[in-house]
Amino acid sequence: LFLGCFTMFRLCASVLLFAVACLAQDPAQGWLSYAKGVSPTGKGKLTLVEAKWKVLDNPRRGGAFFSPWFGIESSDNLNLFQPVNPWTFDNWQIYNEYFQWQPEHNENSRSHRVQPGDVVYGKVTYDPNENSYTAYHSDMNDKWSVKTTIPVQRYDGKLKEYTIIYFVFEKVWRCDQYPPNGEVLFYDIKVEYDNKPVLPKWTTGHVDQACNFQATIVNETAIKITWSTSGPNPSPDRIDWNTHSLAPRSPRIIHHPDHREHHHHWDHENNHTRKH
Numbered sequence: 001l002f003l004g005c006f007t008m009f010r011l012c013a014s015v016l017l018f019a020v021a022c023l024a025q026d027p028a029q030g031w032l033s034y035a036k037g038v039s040p041t042g043k044g045k046l047t048l049v050e051a052k053w054k055v056l057d058n059p060r061r062g063g064a065f066f067s068p069w070f071g072i073e074s075s076d077n078l079n080l081f082q083p084v085n086p087w088t089f090d091n092w093q094i095y096n097e098y099f100q101w102q103p104e105h106n107e108n109s110r111s112h113r114v115q116p117g118d119v120v121y122g123k124v125t126y127d128p129n130e131n132s133y134t135a136y137h138s139d140m141n142d143k144w145s146v147k148t149t150i151p152v153q154r155y156d157g158k159l160k161e162y163t164i165i166y167f168v169f170e171k172v173w174r175c176d177q178y179p180p181n182g183e184v185l186f187y188d189i190k191v192e193y194d195n196k197p198v199l200p201k202w203t204t205g206h207v208d209q210a211c212n213f214q215a216t217i218v219n220e221t222a223i224k225i226t227w228s229t230s231g232p233n234p235s236p237d238r239i240d241w242n243t244h245s246l247a248p249r250s251p252r253i254i255h256h257p258d259h260r261e262h263h264h265h266w267d268h269e270n271n272h273t274r275k276h
Contacts, residue, residue, distance in 0.1 A: 025077040025101055027205065030171050030240070032213035035223045037165035037191065037200030044193035045161045046072050050123035051189045052140070055085065055092050056179035057116045060229075062090045065243050066171035068184045068225065069097075072124050072133065073164035074153070078102055081150055081162075083122030083137040084246055085114070087179070094120055096135040096148040099247050102155075106247040109148040114139050131159055165191060165200060167215065169225045170246055172238045175211035176229050187222045210234035 027034060051070050064087060071082025078101040085094050095111035114120060119140040126133055131152045138145035152159045167186050191200050202223075204215040212228040 026073055026080055026166070027077075027168075027207045029207055031207040032169045032172065032210060032227070033204065033206050033215040033225050034166055034168040035202055035204050035215040035217060035225075037167075037202050038163060039193045040198060040201045044196075044198075045126065045163060046124075046165065046191070046193060047126040047195045048124070048190065048192035049165055050121070051167075051186045052119055052121045053085070053184055053186045055114050055116050055118045055120060056087075056181050056184060058092075059087065059177050059179050061174075061177045064171070064173040064177040065089060066169070066173055066178070067246055068169050068186075069246070070122060070165065070167045070186060072162045073166055074160040075163045076160065077164070079153055079160060079162070080166075081124060081133055081135055082166075082246075083120075083124070083135050085120055086246065088244075092116065094137050094139060094146075096137050096146060097246055098148070098150050100153065106245060107148075107150075108245070109135075109137075109146045112139060112144045112146065115141070118142070126162070133162065163193075167223045167225070169213055169215075169227070171243060172208050172210055172234050172240070174239070175227070175231050175233050178211060178227055178229055180229055182229065183224055183226045185218070185222060185224045189221045189223065208234065208238060210238070 049070065049072055053068065056068070067084050067086035069082045069084040071080050073080050080099045082097050083094070084097050085092065092114045093111045094114050096109040098107045099105070121138050121140050123136045124133055132149050133152065134147055134149045136145060136147050152162070154160075169184065191198055199220055202217045204217070206213065210233065211231065213225065214227075215223065215225045218224050
């Protein structure tokens with residue numbers, strides 16, 4: 001009887017772990033507030049998304065890792081490609097990041113330190129000849145930029161389609177560790193599906209709620225995310241004190257700190273990266 005119960009326990013545990021793995025997708029734990037955009041017709045693939053925003057003021061209290069960003073997502077919410085702008089404990093950075101849930105893979109481009117008030121520009125475009133997307137990220141003040149190219153993942157014999165846009169503020173910390181601005185404004189937003197300009201259908205939401213984070217659709221080309229530095233604070237167990245990446249978990253991270261241009265071609269079937 002004990003052996004039978006133990007076997008049943010192992011079976012139930014395996015089923016539970018499989019179910020959790022299947023449910024793991026975006027929006028992910030740590031997203032404080034976000035705006036989600038989709039095609040107004042429900043059809044088409046993303047071919048261009050771009051936006052600008054200003055680097056926020058330094059937090060009055062350091063020691064945290066968080067970021068405002070925008071990105072494109074596959075229709076199954078398992079592949080995310082994003083120009084990011086994290087506060088990395090004591091300074092602001094910009095770089096491109098790709099996260100893939102299955103098989104799990106996270107990759108960052110080379111990064112660059114930026115200053116409060118700098119205007120940063122991000123753009124993601126589709127190349128139909130290569131079935132790939134390229135993210136371009138730049139500091140418009142000092143003219144630094146980086147490009148990263150990621151192939152569209154082939155899954156079950158079919159190429160995935162990127163159909164979702166996200167504007168997000170991510171990672172949970174104490175409220176007094178966020179920038180005193182209390183607001184980030186993404187502006188000059190442009191979106192194309194199948195190479196045609198469109199006005200996406202927007203919705204807003206939360207995954208983790210803290211510090212009164214709230215995304216708001218300002219107008220056709222602007223989205224803002226607001227917060228309070230005075231609370232309410234999250235419970236301590238919601239803070240990942242060891243986080244060093246915007247990846248929702250802790251996968252293998254490929255980070256390129258040098259100052260050469262990289263085009264990263266992740267081989268999804270052979271599980272390795274080819275650099276050109």
